[in-house]
Amino acid sequence: MAALLHLHPPLSSPPPPPSSSFLSPATTLTHLCSSRTKSTHHFKTPAIKSEPLPPAVETFWKWLSDEKVVSNKSPAKPGLVQEGLGLVAQRDIGRNEVVLEVPKRFWINPDTVSASDIGSLCGGLKPWVSVALFLIREMMRDDSPWRFYLDVLPECTDSTIYWSEEELLEIQVSMISVPDGCLSSLTLMLTTGILARTSNRVPAVETVWYGGVVYDGLTGLPKILHFPAMKFDPNHTFAGTQLLSTTTGVKEYVKSEFLKVEKEIILPNEELFPFPVTSDDFLWAFGMLRSRAFSRLRGQNLVLIPLADLINHSPSITTEDYAWEIKGAGLFSRDLIFSLRSPIPVKAGEQVLIQYDLNKSNGELALDYGFIESRSDRKGYTLTLDISESDANFGDKLDIAESNGMGGTAYFDIVLGRPLPSVMLPYLRLVALGGTDAFLLESIFRNSIWGHLELPVSRANEELICQVVRNACKSALSGYRTTIEEDVELMKGGNLDPRLEIAVGIRAGEKEVLQYIDGIFEERESELDEYEYYQERRLRDLGLVGEQGEIIFWEPK
């Protein structure tokens, strides 16, 4: 069960001393969060626990009843479930029946922040940063109007951003000594101009931060990081699962946002922030938003909806339809309400569940919510391809990539059992283009080059991409400390701590996808003699290839 946050004093207590923070320092936070164990495991039919509700949840429900948001006729009520808190049906609920409705005045979004005491300070902030700051401040205020809601927020989830260093070790693959400052895929890059990066291995020349963030244009929240983002030791390089890279990158990102906000807003406005705010507080708020905020609703890009955010996820609900919407409160009201429906029929006493997002990979689920699924289409791996700046044709290749909507670096999300992304092979061929094929880079081909790259260019080019990708997969696979079989054995044994279960599932899934990618390129490699390449296509187009594929030479009469 999710531990509820009880570290702040109850409403009636005197204000906390100025030195206290509502979240304990990192060590305590880590300790409290990592010691959590669940009595049962994910993927089983969610169990409803018969224990009485914690007082904070009862108070929260009473508050909502007093405010007429819910009543004893409400179809669902908070309950203790395997996933922490959840919504439990009070009576049979039909498919698409409304489970709850929450009026706008109970939402927490950037508008709520603008209308608050800190509104004038938060104007220029990213939406998530302003809401995070608001949450932290309300948490620390003794007289917050949001107290009853804040009291039911968990202290953490099983998201990897909350894992201790020790727990993260389970998704750290291995630490490899780097003999010459170069690893095989890098060496290949240097010799071939291709970098197929499958892990966060870089030449161990100096300590570098290597990472990046892709922002969601709407919410300002960072999307999953595809970059390796780790601190590299000059003598060693850490190979990690992609989830580890992403987690490290996200935590770094949150910390850097915190440092900015601390300098520009928190410290200069002591009267509004008369208590220390730590980067752990900020990470907590970030994790809450990431796991609970609804986005892409009518005009609402980032919004916390108390009560509705108690809804848990079910892997077996696969409907694409959104279970929630924002609508007008009624014919004579200009108010808006958030309305949540049950996507499937639910019996009284069962938990109401929804599908969070069918498109997220297990890595994203683990990062955002702290759980994974066993379905194979949740297993993914992001292959990063770069056009090397040291490539003699870098400028031309970049130009071609950019005119086809790509860049000098491209990320390909590969899903187990699914075909490769359609632009991956053309991009690989472009990156590998060289030698006698380089004429295709000339400007007269600029308008037609992408079409040519969609089909095999030459045997040498095709062979090179197979070698590079297979090499990169093998090198990534060799870094994992356990085999898939060992991971499967561990999972079969059952009774794993939820975080270990996530770690084992993630590393096994990544390896499966790496083997899958390797298999695809192994097959391509075996078919190299069967492909038709650019020159043959060209001859055929000119009518110079006979029916049997033989080349028809012009013979003078």
Ligand SMILES: C[S@@+](CC[C@H](N)C(=O)[O-])C[C@H]1O[C@@H](n2cnc3c(N)ncnc32)[C@H](O)[C@@H]1O
């Ligand atoms: C929107 S909140 C739902 C309410 C939450 N259970 C609570 O106690 O506050 C999302 C979080 O619930 C938990 N959760 C939801 N669905 C889950 C599932 N199928 N398996 C495990 N945990 C789940 C995860 O901790 C996730 O980050």
